[in-house]
Amino acid sequence: MGTTASQLGKDMLSEYQELTFLTKQEILLAHKRFTELLTKDEKDLPNTRVSEERILTLPELKSNPFRKRICHVFSTSEYKDGSLTFEDFLDLLSAFSDSATLEIKSHYAFRIFDFDDDGTLDCGDLEKLVNCLTGETDDTRLTTEEMRQLISNILEESDIDKDGTVNLSEFQHVISRSPDFVSSFKIVL
Amino acid sequence: MAYNNVNFMRLLSEESSHSTVSSDSCEYYQTEIFDQLPSIQASRPEQSRQACEDYQGGSEAGEEVSHDSRGPKVKASTQPLRNLVMCIQGRRGVRDRRKMQISNIGFWESWRRSQSINRKRVWAQMGGTLSGLLPWQHTLHAIEGRFGVGVKAYFVFLRYLVYLNLLHCALIGGFVLGPTAFYGRGKNSEPLTFGGDDSVLDFFQGSGYLDRSPVFFGFYTPGSLNLQCLNTPLLYLTGILTILFLSLILVVRRTTVGYKHTWMLGKRHSMNVSYKIFCGWDFTIQDPPAAALKHSFIRNDLKLFLEEQSFSLREAQRTLGQRVRLYLLRFVLNLLVLTLLGGAFSLIYFATKTSQDERDHYWLVRLVIHYLPPITISFVNLLLPHIFRKISSFEDYSFTVQVNTLLVRSIFLKLASLGIYLFFIFTTIELNQQKNHFHCRENLFGREMYKLCIFNFLCTFCNAFLLNYPRKLLQEKYPSSLLAWLWRKQHFLIPFNVLDLVYSQTVCWVGVYYCPLLPLIGAVTLMATFYIQKFTVLRCCVAEQRMFRGSSSSVLFHFMLMLGLLMAAATLGFNLYEQEVTTGKNMSSCGPFGNGESVFNVTGVCVDSLPSPAQSTLRYLASAAFALPLILAEIILLTSYVSRGRANQKAIERLKDMLVMICAFPLQSSSDKRFLVKQHTTVLRRLRNPPRVRSAAIKEDVPLNH
Numbered sequence: 105m106g107t108t109a110s111q112l113g114k115d116m117l118s119e120y121q122e123l124t125f126l127t128k129q130e131i132l133l134a135h136k137r138f139t140e141l142l143t144k145d146e147k148d149l150p151n152t153r154v155s156e157e158r159i160l161t162l163p164e165l166k167s168n169p170f171r172k173r174i175c176h177v178f179s180t181s182e183y184k185d186g187s188l189t190f191e192d193f194l195d196l197l198s199a200f201s202d203s204a205t206l207e208i209k210s211h212y213a214f215r216i217f218d219f220d221d222d223g224t225l226d227c228g229d230l231e232k233l234v235n236c237l238t239g240e241t242d243d244t245r246l247t248t249e250e251m252r253q254l255i256s257n258i259l260e261e262s263d264i265d266k267d268g269t270v271n272l273s274e275f276q277h278v279i280s281r282s283p284d285f286v287s288s289f290k291i292v293l
Numbered sequence: 294m295a296y297n298n299v300n301f302m303r304l305l306s307e308e309s310s311h312s313t314v315s316s317d318s319c320e321y322y323q324t325e326i327f328d329q330l331p332s333i334q335a336s337r338p339e340q341s342r343q344a345c346e347d348y349q350g351g352s353e354a355g356e357e358v359s360h361d362s363r364g365p366k367v368k369a370s371t372q373p374l375r376n377l378v379m380c381i382q383g384r385r386g387v388r389d390r391r392k393m394q395i396s397n398i399g400f401w402e403s404w405r406r407s408q409s410i411n412r413k414r415v416w417a418q419m420g421g422t423l424s425g426l427l428p429w430q431h432t433l434h435a436i437e438g439r440f441g442v443g444v445k446a447y448f449v450f451l452r453y454l455v456y457l458n459l460l461h462c463a464l465i466g467g468f469v470l471g472p473t474a475f476y477g478r479g480k481n482s483e484p485l486t487f488g489g490d491d492s493v494l495d496f497f498q499g500s501g502y503l504d505r506s507p508v509f510f511g512f513y514t515p516g517s518l519n520l521q522c523l524n525t526p527l528l529y530l531t532g533i534l535t536i537l538f539l540s541l542i543l544v545v546r547r548t549t550v551g552y553k554h555t556w557m558l559g560k561r562h563s564m565n566v567s568y569k570i571f572c573g574w575d576f577t578i579q580d581p582p583a584a585a586l587k588h589s590f591i592r593n594d595l596k597l598f599l600e601e602q603s604f605s606l607r608e609a610q611r612t613l614g615q616r617v618r619l620y621l622l623r624f625v626l627n628l629l630v631l632t633l634l635g636g637a638f639s640l641i642y643f644a645t646k647t648s649q650d651e652r653d654h655y656w657l658v659r660l661v662i663h664y665l666p667p668i669t670i671s672f673v674n675l676l677l678p679h680i681f682r683k684i685s686s687f688e689d690y691s692f693t694v695q696v697n698t699l700l701v702r703s704i705f706l707k708l709a710s711l712g713i714y715l716f717f718i719f720t721t722i723e724l725n726q727q728k729n730h731f732h733c734r735e736n737l738f739g740r741e742m743y744k745l746c747i748f749n750f751l752c753t754f755c756n757a758f759l760l761n762y763p764r765k766l767l768q769e770k771y772p773s774s775l776l777a778w779l780w781r782k783q784h785f786l787i788p789f790n791v792l793d794l795v796y797s798q799t800v801c802w803v804g805v806y807y808c809p810l811l812p813l814i815g816a817v818t819l820m821a822t823f824y825i826q827k828f829t830v831l832r833c834c835v836a837e838q839r840m841f842r843g844s845s846s847s848v849l850f851h852f853m854l855m856l857g858l859l860m861a862a863a864t865l866g867f868n869l870y871e872q873e874v875t876t877g878k879n880m881s882s883c884g885p886f887g888n889g890e891s892v893f894n895v896t897g898v899c900v901d902s903l904p905s906p907a908q909s910t911l912r913y914l915a916s917a918a919f920a921l922p923l924i925l926a927e928i929i930l931l932t933s934y935v936s937r938g939r940a941n942q943k944a945i946e947r948l949k950d951m952l953v954m955i956c957a958f959p960l961q962s963s964s965d966k967r968f969l970v971k972q973h974t975t976v977l978r979r980l981r982n983p984p985r986v987r988s989a990a991i992k993e994d995v996p997l998n999h
Contacts, residue, residue, distance in 0.1 A: 119385075120381075122374060122388070123374055123381055123384045123385065123388070124381070127418070163579050164579055166579075166581070167578060167579060167580065167581045167583070167584035168574075168576065168578070168584070169574065169584070169588075170574065178380075180380050180382070191380070191381040191382070192380065192381075194381060195380055195381055200576065205376060207376070207378075208376060208378060211378050212378075213571070217571070230570070233570060234570060234595075236574075237570065237573050237574060237588070237591045237592075237595075238588060238591055238592040238595065239585075239588040239589075239592065244588065244589075244592060246592070246595065246596070250595075250596070250599055253599055253602070254566065254570075254595060254599065257566045257602075258566050258567055258570055261565070261566055261567045262567040262571075275571065278567045278568070278571055279571060279572065282568045282571070282572045284568075284572055285571075285572040288572060288574070288575040288576060288577060289572075289576050290576055290577050291576050291577070292434070292577070
């Protein structure tokens with residue numbers, strides 16, 4: 105069942121269509137883009153991993169402040185180095201595709217925002233998240249006072265059980281009420 | 294089985310070390326109810342990821358986990374594979390297991406399932422192909438990539454208007470143009486030729502050649518199709534009314550759909566900041582400059598919010614004296630705004646009066662005089678919003694209120710100036726006609742609408758190519774010159790551009806009765822506008838400073854459109870009514886309603902020709918005796934809807950309370966809840982025992998890879 109990287113069999117194609125939200129054209133395009141990232145020797149090997157640095161050269165990810173998190177979340181690597189196989193890559197595109205459901209999208213969004221991978225968004229996660237949004241440099245960041253005010257606002261709104269963190273169901277509750285989320289949580293090749 | 298349980302326990306205790314439930318027996322986790330609880334689904338990502346990783350590592354643990362937790366399996370067999378939150382390998386495993394199940398459930402069931410999957414796929418493909426056929430998809434994507442959702446909303450709105458106008462064209466073609474072309478026009482109409490004292494200028498003035506052409510009302514004289522209930526006047530009227538009603542339905546539907554999204558969900562748990570944070574980033578952005586822009590958007594937006602919060606704090610601390618002074622200031626400023634509006638309206642009046650002057654001038658002067666009212670309206674609409682902006686900065690409102698008041702004043706200015714213009718035009722045409730009996734009054738009115746429409750388009754065109762583009766070029770060539778610094782960067786101001794669109798669409802609706810080809814002209818100009826605006830945005834603009842939320846702004850757009858439509862309907866109704874009143878003295882004898890017919894009596898003639906039962910029914914429907922029960926029925930219906938809405942509101946409140954409880958469940962799990970779950974488990978086990986043995990047996994045979 106290995107995928108030789110240079111071509112995509114017909115049965116694999118239909119299998120991927122079944123397992124992801126992507127259409128045939130999208131899968132083929134994804135495959136083309138993915139093989140472009142591989143070196144000559146790697147093209148003949150099955151299930152090659154592409155390192156995080158090379159994935160991040162894709163223009164679709166290059167200017168995304170969450171690019172490292174995205175790679176990390178979708179990577180199935182044992183070493184947690186953020187490297188992706190072709191199937192991980194398809195997974196990524198599937199979750200970010202037009203037809204993925206709100207549930208899937210919000211789920212992955214939560215994992216992307218959960219910087220320390222502990223299953224909840226606590227103050228540290230939120231601070232990192234806000235910093236990613238406003239820009240990482242010192243002059244673009246919010247001041248400490250502003251940050252404190254902002255985080256207390258967020259928690260007041262979305263931390264329904266008042267335990268000081270936002271868990272997945274609370275997160276999905278917020279997301280489900282934002283009509284803009286599905287249209288903006290999207291990466292199309 | 295024991296191994297599985299241990300394994301499962303290990304995973305669970307890893308992931309839920311913060312919860313207090315992990316000390317219970319493992320049956321507790323194996324119930325469906327527990328699996329369906331949001332709190333458990335909340336902790337599932339860890340589990341499924343664990344499953345994926347274990348699977349990759351070659352151990353069978355992942356497989357066993359999803360086998361043991363029966364809930365997802367039962368649920369999953371109805372859920373499409375792609376909806377499962379796990380990596381592809383995991384989904385593959387689930388699929389293989391499902392295939393095994395299918396072989397057990399018999400031929401018929403398996404065929405049915407595969408059929409339903411195939412059907413779904415065909416539908417999805419068809420949907421995909423259809424959405425690929427929508428025009429400008431690629432352009433919208435590019436714009437979205439560089440400017441985010443807000444600017445895209447403008448273009449989507451523009452596209453919607455193009456569709457609307459094309460629909461109108463089809464209706465006009467069917468109801469008005471078709472019958473006229475097929476059954477011909479009256480015998481006394483001369484053939485249409487371009488000649489005599491016609492000039493190209495007529496295309497801008499809507500006079501001469503165009504006046505006789507199908508563009509205007511006067512062309513559609515009654516033809517040979519002259520049955521009692523099927524004649525060209527009646528079809529004409531039906532066509533126009535259909536257009537107005539259809540637009541009303543479409544626009545109201547769009548508005549309510551958006552409205553439901555935005556406001557209906559209640560305001561108790563307002564989620565504004567959380568939206569800004571959790572849904573803030575637009576993942577479609579690819580351009581590094583656009584990304585930098587988005588960063589600054591978000592930063593400004595957040596700072597704005599924090600500022601507003603402290604502003605409201607400051608507002609609460611104002612002393613009485615300060616408050617009185619502020620209200621006085623606001624009162625004076627509002628008076629100033631009203632004065633400005635009044636001045637603008639009187640300016641429009643004078644312009645209209647001058648333009649109706651039928652004296653001979655040099656052609657250029659004549660053209661300018663003809664276009665004086667549109668020019669005045671545009672000038673006023675260009676200048677006043679900027680003055681309003683300056684004024685509202687003195688009023689010490691918070692920033693959002695400032696922008697909203699600005700928008701409301703601008704909307705009022707735009708629609709009201711159009712309304713005033715229509716009113717004046719109507720009265721001056723009336724006067725003119727009484728002075729010198731010359732041709733069709735409807736044509737004159739249609740001509741004004743035609744001019745407004747053309748001028749609006751010319752404005753857009755000039756704005757793009759004579760103002761924005763040179764400006765951009767200047768900035769690129771001489772970035773350090775004083776002029777370039779003065780003009781600074783060009784922003785795409787969504788609200789004002791949308792106002793322009795709404796305005797032109799309103800003109801189109803008002804004029805469609807007098808100028809049936811106006812929707813066609815509108816569709817063509819809108820398409821051209823699309824490309825012009827695309828050029829402006831992509832070539833000349835940096836995106837606007839304020840972030841516009843896609844959803845809420847599109848509600849606002851459609852709401853404005855609805856206001857425009859209502860205004861158009863009111864104008865048309867008023868005009869027709871006025872015509873009916875004055876008709877006795879002053880019969881206009883052009884268009885479909887010649888020789889004694891009017892909008893009001895053509896339907897009457899038709900009704901008179903019907904058989905008597907139908908006639909009496911129709912008369913009853915139109916009488917006051919029917920209106921009373923109708924109103925009563927409507928009141929009852931409305932009351933029931935209102936009470937249903939209230940009940941729903943209460944239910945929502947209660948659900949919100951329950952939500953608080955459910956979200957808090959992992960930490961507050963009390964012993965009685967556990968007890969209930971346990972009870973449920975034992976009942977389930979008694980029911981499930983035989984099938985479970987069988988599924989365990991199947992599991993032994995499942996090959997891992999294939």
